[in-house]
Amino acid sequence: MKNLVLAFVAVAIALPAFAQKKFEGTITFGLEYQDLPAEMAAMEAMLPDEMTTQIKGDKTRLEQSLGMGMSQVTITDLKKGSGTLLMNMMGKKMAVEMSKDDLKEMDKKKSDKKPEFKYLDGTKEIAGYKCKKAMVVVQGAGEMEIYYTEDLPAGANKQFEGLKGFPLEYTIDSGQFKMKMTAKSVKKETLGADLFAIPDGYDKLTFEEFKAQMGGMMGG
Numbered sequence: 001m002k003n004l005v006l007a008f009v010a011v012a013i014a015l016p017a018f019a020q021k022k023f024e025g026t027i028t029f030g031l032e033y034q035d036l037p038a039e040m041a042a043m044e045a046m047l048p049d050e051m052t053t054q055i056k057g058d059k060t061r062l063e064q065s066l067g068m069g070m071s072q073v074t075i076t077d078l079k080k081g082s083g084t085l086l087m088n089m090m091g092k093k094m095a096v097e098m099s100k101d102d103l104k105e106m107d108k109k110k111s112d113k114k115p116e117f118k119y120l121d122g123t124k125e126i127a128g129y130k131c132k133k134a135m136v137v138v139q140g141a142g143e144m145e146i147y148y149t150e151d152l153p154a155g156a157n158k159q160f161e162g163l164k165g166f167p168l169e170y171t172i173d174s175g176q177f178k179m180k181m182t183a184k185s186v187k188k189e190t191l192g193a194d195l196f197a198i199p200d201g202y203d204k205l206t207f208e209e210f211k212a213q214m215g216g217m218m219g220g
Contacts, residue, residue: 022153023055023152023153023188024055024056024057024188024189024190024191025054025055025186025187025188025189025191026052026053026054026055026185026186026187026189026191027052027053027054027055027127027183027185027186027187028050028051028052028053028183028184028185028186028187029050029051029052029053029181029182029183029184030049030050030181030182030183030184031047031048031049031050031051031179031180031181032049032179032180032182033047033177033178033179033180034171034177034178034179034180035177035178036177037176037177040177048064048065048066050064050065050184051063051064051181052064054191054195055191056191056193056195056196058077058078058079059075059076059077059078059196060075060076060078061073061074061075061195061196062074062075070087070088070089070090071087071088072085072086072087072088073085073086074086075196077196080100081099081100081103082097082098082099082100082103083097083098083102083103084096084097084098084198085098085210086198086199086202093201093202093203094202094203094204094205094210094213095198095202095203095204095205096204096205096206096207096209096210097204097205097206097207098207099207102207114161114162115136115137115138115139115160115161115162116136116137117134117135117136117137117162117163117164118134118135118136118137119132119133119134119164120133120134120135121133124147126147126149126168126169126182126183127168127183127184127185127186128185128186129149129151129152129168129183129186130149130151131147131148131149131165131168131169132147132148132149132150132165133145133146133147134146134147134148134163136160136163136170138173144170144171144173145170145171146160146163146167146169146170146171147167147168147169147170148163148164148165148166148167148168149165149166149168150164150165151165152165152166152168152186153166154166168182168183168186169181169182169183
């Protein structure tokens with residue numbers, strides 16, 4: 001389960017570049033898993049099959065049920081370069097505030113080299129948007145197929161920096177397994193500021209305290 005938590009945190013941290021563009025609303029992705037390790041493959045049917053990302057100005061909110069009474073929300077603030085992780089572990093609620101340096105530490109194992117894109121023939125409709133096909137070459141992860149739309153602002157995440165549109169279908173490689181993410185719906189709507197704040201009832205932890213609780217799995 002730690003691996004799954006870390007994977008979703010990594011996904012959320014890669015999202016804030018999209019907030020620079022003029023979009024406000026909710027994008028819902030369906031999830032498929034590939035190359036699961038044996039301990040996770042045995043419980044694949046219990047793994048989450050949906051993820052919701054909400055975007056308002058410079059802030060993003062990624063919400064994900066982890067199953068078994070657990071849920072996770074990751075809020076990022078592009079202007080401040082910071083983030084907040086909200087964890088509900090079977091009633092135990094934790095809010096982990098992460099500074100710009102903390103986020104860099106979590107991302108330090110990734111290559112600084114930008115991905116390369118090969119734009120290909122082929123289109124398909126995803127969540128009501130016409131999408132074009134491309135291959136992205138990421139150092140250490142090989143080639144991955146991606147479908148993107150030019151009808152939404154480009155710059156969906158740092159992993160695909162430079163892509164000519166907003167990806168509505170792509171794969172995230174956590175290093176231990178892969179998640180294929182396909183948009184199910186894109187809804188433009190006004191979102192309340194309270195969605196991007198820490199709710200009442202959460203115990204605040206530092207990033208170091210959270211790493212200790214996660215058994216040193218994060219940040220090296």
